[in-house]
Amino acid sequence: MRTRVSGLIAAAILAVLGVMGPAAQAAAPAATGAECVAGTGSVEYNSATGQWTCIGGTHNGEPID
Numbered sequence: 001m002r003t004r005v006s007g008l009i010a011a012a013i014l015a016v017l018g019v020m021g022p023a024a025q026a027a028a029p030a031a032t033g034a035e036c037v038a039g040t041g042s043v044e045y046n047s048a049t050g051q052w053t054c055i056g057g058t059h060n061g062e063p064i065d
Helices: 002-027 033-038
Strands: 044-045 049-056
Touching: 033 044, 033 049
Parallel strands: none
Antiparallel strands: 044 049
16 A cells, blocks of 8 residues: 555656646747857757757857747
């Protein structure tokens, strides 16, 4: 019985985290490639995160939409 309860709790926690992941990503500030370059930055691929990122300029460190 205890394993069922702990399994149910673990499943509920994973479900909540799964729903929150995309929402957190959408809330992060993002720039377009054109905005990055116009702000004197450069668009570079970050293989650690698997995302394109603006490096330098006014949008430094922001993910590219």
